[in-house]
Amino acid sequence: MDASDWLELQTPDIPVLHLHKNKLLIRDSNTATTLRNQHRILGVPWDSTNATHRFPRTLSISETISCLEFELLEVIGADGKVDCKAVRSQLFPISPLSMKDINNLHSVVFCDLWRRGYYLSNGDNYGADFAVYNDDPSRCHAEFIVSLRDGNEHISALQLIAWCRLANTVKKKLLIAFYDSETTNISACLHPPLQQYNTEHSGLTQLCNHIVYLQMEWRRGLKEGLHQEGPTEQAQTSPPQLRTHP
Numbered sequence: 340m341d342a343s344d345w346l347e348l349q350t351p352d353i354p355v356l357h358l359h360k361n362k363l364l365i366r367d368s369n370t371a372t373t374l375r376n377q378h379r380i381l382g383v384p385w386d387s388t389n390a391t392h393r394f395p396r397t398l399s400i401s402e403t404i405s406c407l408e409f410e411l412l413e414v415i416g417a418d419g420k421v422d423c424k425a426v427r428s429q430l431f432p433i434s435p436l437s438m439k440d441i442n443n444l445h446s447v448v449f450c451d452l453w454r455r456g457y458y459l460s461n462g463d464n465y466g467a468d469f470a471v472y473n474d475d476p477s478r479c480h481a482e483f484i485v486s487l488r489d490g491n492e493h494i495s496a497l498q499l500i501a502w503c504r505l506a507n508t509v510k511k512k513l514l515i516a517f518y519d520s521e522t523t524n525i526s527a528c529l530h531p532p533l534q535q536y537n538t539e540h541s542g543l544t545q546l547c548n549h550i551v552y553l554q555m556e557w558r559r560g561l562k563e564g565l566h567q568e569g570p571t572e573q574a575q576t577s578p579p580q581l582r583t584h585p
Contacts, residue, residue, distance in 0.1 A: 352373070352377075353411075353412060353413055354370045354373050354374050354411070354412040354413070355370070355412065355413045355414075355415060356370070356398070356412050356413070356414055356415070357414075357415050358414050358415065358416045358417075358421065358426065361430055362385075362397045362398070362403075363397060363398045363403055363406070363412075363414065364385075364395045364396070364397055365382050365394065365395060365396040365397060365398070366394055366395050367394060368394070371394075371396060374406075374411075374412075375475070376475075378406070378411050379453060379456070379457070379458045379459075379475075380398065380402050380405075380406060380411075381402075381458065381459075381460055381476070382396045382397065382398055382399075382402065383396065383397060383398065383399050383402075383461075384396060384397075385397050399461075400431065400442070400445075400446060401445055401446040401449035401450070401459075402449070403431070404427060404431045404433070404446045404449075404450065404543070405446075405449065405450045405453055405454075405543070406423075407423040407424065407426055407427035407431075408423075408424070408427055408450070408541055408542075408543045409454075409535075409536060409541070410423045410424070414426055431446070433446060433447065433542075433543065433546065434542075435520055435546065435549075438518045438520075438546065439489070441487060441489075444487050444516075444517075444518055445468060445487060447518065447543065447546045447547055447550060448468075448469070448485065448487060448516045448550055449469065450543050450544075450547055451524075451526075451532075451547035451550045452469070452471055452485070452529070453536075454532045454533055454536030454544075454547065455526075455529055455530040455531065455532050455533065456530050456533050457471050457472060457473065457530070458471070458472040458473075458474065458475060458476055459471055459472070460472070460476055460481075462484050462485060465481075465484045465505070465506075465509055465511065466484075466505055467484035467485055467486050467513075468485050468486055468487045469483075469484065469485040470483075470484055470485075470511075471483040471484070471485060471514070480510075481511055482511065482512060483511060483512045483513070483514050484506055484509070484511045484512075484513055484514070485513075485514045485515075485516055486502060486513065486514070486515050486516070487516050487517070488515055488516070488517045489517060490517040490518055490519050490551070492517075494515075499555065500557075502515075502555065503555050503556065503557035504557055506555070506557070507557040512528075512554055512556070513554065513555040513556075514528075514552050514553065514554055514555075515552070515553045515555060516550055516551070516552050516553075517550070517551055518546070518549055518550055518551070519549055519551050520549055521549075522549060522551055523548060523549070524547065524548045524549065524550055524551070525551045525552060526550070526551075526552045528552065528554045529552065532547075
């Protein structure tokens with residue numbers, strides 16, 4: 340398929356991406372804008388030598404899986420148009436039995452937060468897996484940083500303190516996310532899923548429903564000092580408090 344054939348398939352509302360080496364290519368700025376503005380999909384550079392705003396760009400694995408699962412785009416392979424769900428099942432099979440794999444957990448947590456209306460980007464700058472935004476990252480700062488953990492993993496108090504202090508330093512809220520097949524989604528601190536992405540027939544949605552989030556905060560409380568002679572009142576800082584919110 341040449342460029343003219345591809346352009347004929349492009350529509351204003353449904354992005355058309357080309358499947359190349361198991362990656363979905365974003366060929367032009369119009370497609371990138373549609374994905375960003377209509378679907379909150381930011382995309383990533385094609386490779387390490389590709390500048391941030393140059394084309395072609397591609398989708399991260401997590402973005403690819405969500406877009407294919409909810410059929411947000413049309414995919415063109417070497418032989419023409421292909422079925423989104425078939426591509427998703429073939430290239431990125433995810434099941435409850437595979438959730439021990441951190442890459443699969445990454446994709447499911449991305450999907451769950453994305454379907455709640457958030458924008459997500461790579462969290463490497465904050466020492467986390469994701470940075471989560473309430474609006475387009477060009478217009479606001481991230482509200483959360485997300486760290487993915489195994490639900491059976493032992494996390495020491497020192498590690499928790501380190502994460503919380505890091506989040507506090509960059510003025511973000513910390514979410515620790517893990518998968519628990521026996522627990523219904525715990526996410527009181529987050530937006531509820533958007534209706535169009537809360538479909539029962541989606542296998543990915545069923546996995547999203549078992550993601551558990553813990554919001555960790557680093558706080559210092561103030562304890563009033565004793566009244567002394569004179570007009571001053573001393574305030575003594577109490578030890579740091581680590582608070583967990585489901």
